[in-house]
Amino acid sequence: MAPSVARAQAAGTKPPLRFVGMFHSAGVIPDQWFPTAEGSTYALPASLSPLEPVKNDVLVLSGLRLGSWDYYEKTHEGGFWMMLTASERIVTGTTDSIDQVIANATSSQVRVPSLTLSVENNGYYNPGYQDANGDGYIDPKTSSYDDTQDHCSGGEQCMVTFAKGQRLPNTYNPRVLFTRLFGSLTPTGPTDAERRIWTYRRSVLDHVASQAKSLQGKLGQADQLRLDEYLSGIRAIEQSIQKAEQGNPAPACSPGAQPVGIPMDRTAYADLMCDLIVKAFECDATRVATLMLGMCVSPMTFVVDGRTFSHHGDASHHGNDPVKKAAKVEIDKWQVTRLTHLVQKLKAVREGDGTLLDNVAVYYSSDISNSDWHNHYEMPVILAGRAGGAFRPGRHLRATDKRCGDVLLSILQAFGIPRGGFGPLAQAPLSGLA
Numbered sequence: 001m002a003p004s005v006a007r008a009q010a011a012g013t014k015p016p017l018r019f020v021g022m023f024h025s026a027g028v029i030p031d032q033w034f035p036t037a038e039g040s041t042y043a044l045p046a047s048l049s050p051l052e053p054v055k056n057d058v059l060v061l062s063g064l065r066l067g068s069w070d071y072y073e074k075t076h077e078g079g080f081w082m083m084l085t086a087s088e089r090i091v092t093g094t095t096d097s098i099d100q101v102i103a104n105a106t107s108s109q110v111r112v113p114s115l116t117l118s119v120e121n122n123g124y125y126n127p128g129y130q131d132a133n134g135d136g137y138i139d140p141k142t143s144s145y146d147d148t149q150d151h152c153s154g155g156e157q158c159m160v161t162f163a164k165g166q167r168l169p170n171t172y173n174p175r176v177l178f179t180r181l182f183g184s185l186t187p188t189g190p191t192d193a194e195r196r197i198w199t200y201r202r203s204v205l206d207h208v209a210s211q212a213k214s215l216q217g218k219l220g221q222a223d224q225l226r227l228d229e230y231l232s233g234i235r236a237i238e239q240s241i242q243k244a245e246q247g248n249p250a251p252a253c254s255p256g257a258q259p260v261g262i263p264m265d266r267t268a269y270a271d272l273m274c275d276l277i278v279k280a281f282e283c284d285a286t287r288v289a290t291l292m293l294g295m296c297v298s299p300m301t302f303v304v305d306g307r308t309f310s311h312h313g314d315a316s317h318h319g320n321d322p323v324k325k326a327a328k329v330e331i332d333k334w335q336v337t338r339l340t341h342l343v344q345k346l347k348a349v350r351e352g353d354g355t356l357l358d359n360v361a362v363y364y365s366s367d368i369s370n371s372d373w374h375n376h377y378e379m380p381v382i383l384a385g386r387a388g389g390a391f392r393p394g395r396h397l398r399a400t401d402k403r404c405g406d407v408l409l410s411i412l413q414a415f416g417i418p419r420g421g422f423g424p425l426a427q428a429p430l431s432g433l434a
Contacts, residue, residue, distance in 0.1 A: 014359075014388060015351050015352055015359045015388075016106070016109070016284070016287055016359065017359050017360070017361065017387060017388050017414065017415050018281045018287045018288065018289075018356075018359060018360045018361075019098070019099060019102050019287065019288050019289070019360070019361050019362075019363070019411065019415070020277060020289050020290070020291065020342070020360065020362040020363070021083075021084050021097075021098065021099050021160075021161075021289075021291070021362075021363050022290070022291050022292075022293065022338075022339060022342070022362060022363070022364040023080075023083060023160050023290070023291070023292040023293060023294075023365070023366065023367075024293050024332070024336075024339075024364065024365070024380075025076075025292075025293065025294040025295065025296060025297075025298045025311065025312075025335075025366060025367060026076070026294075026297075026311055026312055026315075026316040026328075026366065026367070026368065026371050027316065027366050027367070027370055027371035027374075027380065028047055028328075028332055028366070028369065028370070028371060028380045029047065029318075029325055029328055029329060029332070029371060030369070030370055030378060031045070032045050032046045032047045032325075032329050032332075033045055033047045033048060033332070033380055034060075034062045034378070034380075035048070035060060035062070035396040037396065038396050038397065039395055039396065040394050042060070042395070042396040046329050046333070047329050047332040047333055048060065048336060049333065049336075050333050050336045050337040050339075050340050051336060051339070051340055051382075053340060053344065054340050054343040054344060054347070054384070055394065056393060056394040057343050057347065057357060057384055057385070057393050057394070058339075058343065058382055058383065058384045058393050058394075059382065059383040059384070059391060059392075059393045059394075059395055059396075059397055059433065060382055060395070060396045060397070061381040061382065061383065061396075061397055061398075061399055061407065062378065062381075062396065062397075062398050062399070063378065063398045063399045063400040063401065063402065064377075064379045064381055064399055064402055064403060064404050064406075064407070065376060065377040065378070065379065065401070065402075065403055065404070066079055066082050066083070066369075066377070066379050066403070066404050066425075067079075067082055067088050067376050067425060068088070068425075074368065074375060074376045076157075076296050076297045076312075076367045076368055076374070077156065077157065077296060077297075077367075078367075078376070079366070079367035079368050079376055080157070080160060080296040081156075081162070082376075082404075082425065083160060083365055083367060083404070084097035084099060084160060084161060084162075084290070084363075084408070085097045085098070085162055085423065086098075086403070086404065086405025086408055086409075086422070086423030086424065086425040086426040087423060087425060088424070088425060089424075090162060090165050091165050092164070092165035092166070092228070093164050093165050094164065094165055094421065095162050095164070095165045096162055096163060096164065096422065097160070097161045097163075097290075098363075098408045098411065098412065098422065098423075099114055099116075099161055099288050099289070099290050100114065100161060100162065100163045100168075100288075101412065101417060101420070101422055102114075102287070102288050102411075102412070102415055102417065103287075103288045105415065106287045106288065109284075109287075110284060110285060110286050110287055111181070111285045111286065112180060112181055112280070112285055112286040113286065113288065114161075114286060114288035114289065114290075115171065115177070115181075115277065115280065115286055115288065115289040116161050116168045116169065116170050116171065116289075116290050117170055117171050117172075117177065117273050117277070117289065117290065117291045117292070118152070118158065118170035118171075118172055118291070118292035118295065119172070119266070119269050119270045119273060119291075119292070119293060119294070120152075120158075120292065120293075120294045120295045120298060120300055121152045121158070121170075121172045129264060131264050136260075136263055136264055136265070136268070137259075137260040137261040137263055137264060138261060138262045138263075138264055152169070152170065152172070152295065156296075157295045157296040157297055158170060158292075158295045158296075160290060160292055160296075161290050166228050170292065172262065173261060173262055174259040174261065174262065174263075174269075174272050174273060174276060175258060175259050175260065175261045175262075177273075177276055178255070178258045178259055178276060179258070181255070181276070181279075181280050181283075181285045181286070182255040182258075182283070182285065212227060215227065253282060253283035253284075255279055255283055256279065259272060259276075267334070267338075270291075270293060270338045270341075271338065271341050273291055274291070274338060274341050274342040274345060275345060277289045277291065277342065278342070278345040278349065278356070281346075281349075281356060281360065282349050282356060293335050293338055294311060294335075296367055297312050298311045298312050299311065299312055299313060302315070302327065302330065302331050302334065304326070304330045304331075305326075305327075307323075307327070309324065309327040309331070311331055314327065315327040315328040315331055315371075316328060316371040316372070317371070317372055318371070318372055319372065320372070328371055339362070339364050339382065342362065342384075343357060343384050343385070346362075346385065357384070357385050357386065358385070358386045358388070358389075359385075359386070359387070359388050360384075360385040360386075360387070361383065361384075361385050361387040361390075361391065361411050361414060361415075362382075362383065362384035362385050363381070363383060363407065363408070363411060364381065364382040364383075364384065365379060365380065365381045365382075365404060366379065379404055381404060381407060387411065387414040387415075388414060390410070390413070390414035390433065390434060391410075391414070391433045391434060392433065392434050397432055397433070399430055399432070402427075402430055403425055403426055403427060405423040405425045405426025405427070406426055406427055406428060406429060406430040407430050407433075408422075408423060408426060409422075409423065409426045409428065409429045409430070410429040410430045410433050413429045
């Protein structure tokens, strides 16, 4: 049931490494997040308390800064695009986020080069959604979400990954994600029906590409960039189809049942996306994933002690109001619990002499640090997994005046991938992680 391990053992090599980038939005309340003691005997503050079951599997990092030495207030958006790129300036045709750097190095060995996922589309989750048949899933084609599409009207605040300077769109629907990952995982390869669907999709994509080419010369620079972003998503779908069409029989892996769609319950939704990432790694369908637990400047609402709070507008900008600060802590605990769920699921999958978690690097971070100040120093960063032995979790490590990009370089180093042009803000791999 562990195909990647079976192939690795047959070839006399180690299991492959995988990467997950998790975005938690709107920073934190520092004195409720950062431990006071270093090393393995540290106590988990309130916001990190959900990590208790996996405390020995995570590295809590402090002292890191995201960008320059500037201590003035920064923007959510600036931190958002720096999080996985270690770049203050996104250069069209050049800038890749770390997930895409790893995907470029591993794409020839998997069906799907990378997953870009989110659980918040159109700026909200669950306002006006319907479940008429009571099955626990959002009804298709409701007024607020078309179950047949993957989209987000929040534009740049919805997409944290970059390929050659262009943002990559997310997948929001677990059913659509499952089909892309496992649609043709049968003992004999793709079915005739699937091949007919792929032929149709290719013809549609070809038609769209030709229309876009004729339109491009009529657009201004800003609209051309948006069109480039759209076409990047089209190209990603094309690559996925090409991989599926190769017709390789299924490895010894059972993907399970296809999800019905998007769960009505937000926690069930986020956990399902985590479960699909784990299953994709177990089946070696991909080795790279990003998951956004909310869009940048998220207006997603949470109910705390019977009162509804907007994540960004109320809880994040708390102005030292004790009620709002308490709400922010509860929201952060919800986000951290999703990380805990992912880690536990990865650890539950046996791989060789260990678990899947031993061969994964999970990078969990945000767009800002202090939720009320918008600063980019003392960033809230957590590393989970052992990345094949490159990281030694179970500790709080203070890395004073080091950069988040240094952690990303350490991840690339663990994967054996040269830095190349990645991350102008990064200085060198961070010492002390092993």
